[in-house]
Amino acid sequence: MRILLVEDEPLFRKGLAKMIAGAEASWDVCGEAENGLAAERLIAELQPDLVVTDIRMPVMDGLELLRRTKPAFPDIEFIVITGFQDFHYAQAALRSGALDLLVKPCSKQDMHEALAKADAYVQKKQTAARKEAIERQLLQENALRTVFLRFPYRPEAAALLERELRGSKLIVLHVADFLPADRGYAKRDVPLLQFAVLNIMGELLDAQGPGGTLLLIEAGRFALLLPADAGAEEQRLLGAVCSTVRQLLGLTVVPHVAGLVRSLGGLADLYEAALAESAQSRVAADRDGKPEAALPVNRVRQRLIGAQAAALIMAGQSEALRQYLDGMTKEMSAMDAETLPIEALSLSFALQDVARKQLERESDARSLTERISKLNECRGRDEVRAWMKAETERFMRHYDEWQNRYSASAVSRAVRYIEERYAEQLSLQQLASHVHLNAAYFSHLFKKETGRSFVNFLIDVRMAKAKQLLSNTDLSVTEVSGMVGYDLPNYFAKLFKMNTGLSPKEYRKQNTI
Template sequence: MYKAIVVDDEKWIVEGIKVGVDWEQFGFEVVGSAENGQEALKLIQELHPDVVLTDIKMPLMNGLELIKMGREMSPDTLFVVLSAHAEFAYAQKALNYGTFGYCLKPFEIEEIHSTLKKLSATLADRQHSTIHPSSSPELYESICANETEMVRKILRTHGMEPNGQVNLQPIVIQSNKLPVISGEIQHLSFQMSARRLGCLVYEDASKAFIADILSRYDASVYSIGIGHPLSDLTELSSSLEAASLASYGMFTTGKSGVFHAPPHLNPLIEEMLRNLSESLVKKDRIQFMTCMNTARSQFHNGQFSIKDAYLIFTALMTLFYREGATSSAKVFEGYEQLSYHYGDADRMIDYLVEHTLEYLSEEPPSMVTEVSHKTIKKILEFIHDHFTTEISIQSLSEKFYLSPNYLCHLFKKEVGDNFIEYISRLRIQYACKLLTETDLPIKQIGEKCGIHDYFYFTRIFKRIQGQTPTQYREHTK
């Protein structure tokens, strides 16, 4: 029988669940109950239950704290949250702590039975997988400590020492709900954190290994990183780290899937950090927004990894501390904290843009202050921060919920210029600034202003300024 404990500060709920639920039907017995998290934690330490059903709001120690500390104390215990509808946000947060699921109050016995059925299947699957020993907690510690001989001994014990014919391949699985790995494909697994599971498989079995996981679970919640194949165990630590970085692919791209190790050196991030630093020194909002928009695109395309996200984030946090804006500054100890806090790179960038623009604040353009229409004012503010990117009437109409025709009419009425002309003037004004302050080639300046056709850029520049970019540079330097 599987052992379960029930935790709720209302005794009648505990007794109702204990008596009203058919525990035996699903192979469970209730071995204890508690009225708060502290009592429950002692029970977990003594009994090591298979399942804990816990309320969220309780005295002394709430359910979220119990789950966090209980998982550390008893990693194999599964947690189910008992939550009222009013506490649904807490239940959702608890899922991020690695809980199995939740049941909403007032309870329907059928709902609890359904949860117990799933729990029973998961626990049975876990027991089945132990028939083929595949878990080695001490392996991860040995890899992190670079104890190559101990790693070799552990692999030899499990019959997985690399040889000249077949390489080993590290795989890291990241999710709020880590899978139970079946024992059908030879492997070794080790828990890296509450949301990351490391695995070693033979290279020729890695595709089948991943396919097996994705066929048995919801693929949309998994981000799987693949490291470099290896035969030399001294390379295991760096290959596992590469797989770990790749496993944050869902954070960087915003999509689930299987991701390969990023390159060890990324010249794109070096250029990005230089441009960011320059924009902050010069307090250039436009250059800063260009950097952020470029970074967003490079995350989506898989050109930036979680490591690059951390570098960008840390660079801007250093600015906040230096400027005394400590209320906006945050410190994360590593990639996992950053990923967990923001969820994906888009949200991280949104946060950085919002708070950095406060530091880069300047007098709003006169046109923005003169316009009285609230929506057009917001549109102008958006245009002034994003005119170096591709902006169209269609994209603005969708963002600000106006029809394209009405937006064109309203823009012309309030601003006096049509949309295309206004954008063109902003871009050429910025081009004049770059021509004066930098030695960048004309073509590159056009691209930085959002105009990627060199001949079109020079034609627009001459129409607005009355001279070519080259002539303008000669006359102003």
């Protein structure tokens, strides 16, 4: 997560940046400003997660900055730094939406506690936003399902769907038989198989499709809405759906191109015409006029699990990831025994999707088939819980393998990153995120491989660049200082002398030809 620092005193601003770089939370300083006016422009440009600002500044103070930007960017949080004498301003800052206050002089512990609070708050808010977005999608899917089945629906939902779907092509897919003789499935396996088919289709649409909407309408019957100009992509997608479901589950999916959607009201006509064309096909369940309700709810849980797991991976929080998955397994194990297998499969598909997108893991057809078969054989809550535990452990092994794979080249990639961006405000957390590793583990790995800490290595790179500039250009010491990442020339000169034994001017005198 990214922080913008707003402070008119350069030394204090530099100190704040160092405090933040040493925090355990995954924060990076993405920008700095010396007053509220400059910060207002940067907020619009950088869209940080958090702004840490002093109250008393020239041009525009922190309170005015907060009042002007919080309404425009409500998702950006503010921590306000104040002096004892300005406490009445601080109260106004809280009323204007500041998340927390820090009183000067604030210690490293004060800053870390404030960042930990902000980190927890932002993560909770982001999780809630993901959940809200996915639930909104579920409501839209439910509204669309009622249109297909000629059930009453709200006019406001219809207006949105009309705009999104007009001009799309409707393809109806159905499973010819959920109980093929060569597979030995039982009737109790049908809900699990149906859920697996839905997820396989969804993964293929996401991975290689032209974009579109996939929806379960009734038992064994699915609607696929694609862009009208999908062309060859449409044919590849349908071919992949039919062959993959056959390969993984031994089921036959039959597609019917129903036609272009001219209006929302015409969806039901297109759907029913496609069903009439396939009337001779054997469908696993007879149409009873009732829309399927349970599966979309499980798809919401699946998407939430995937989004949360992906967020923890991106933040490099491996232990938090394991705890989250253990918690989900425990929570789902307490659910109704009849729906538990489908919930368990939703967990598995969520992790499979994350492994493909985040861990660069290809789907394993044989393994998936074997795991679904084992879930089919589970009898009772304890066996399903054990199956879920095996799935999460399998995912964590993939995660560890992915981390180890990146670890092999992480230091060399980090060194290249430092050499390319040495003039920027670099932090350990920023570098660790770049190479997809936990900050603590990366710090240990970096020192083991280079023999130097990240901070010392960065100083050495900057000093080497400074030597080149001093020896080969007429740039002033102040200009060289800025070009190698130091805003304060005196601080740069002090580090340079510690590194070389000479002041910048002495070094230039001895090394200029």
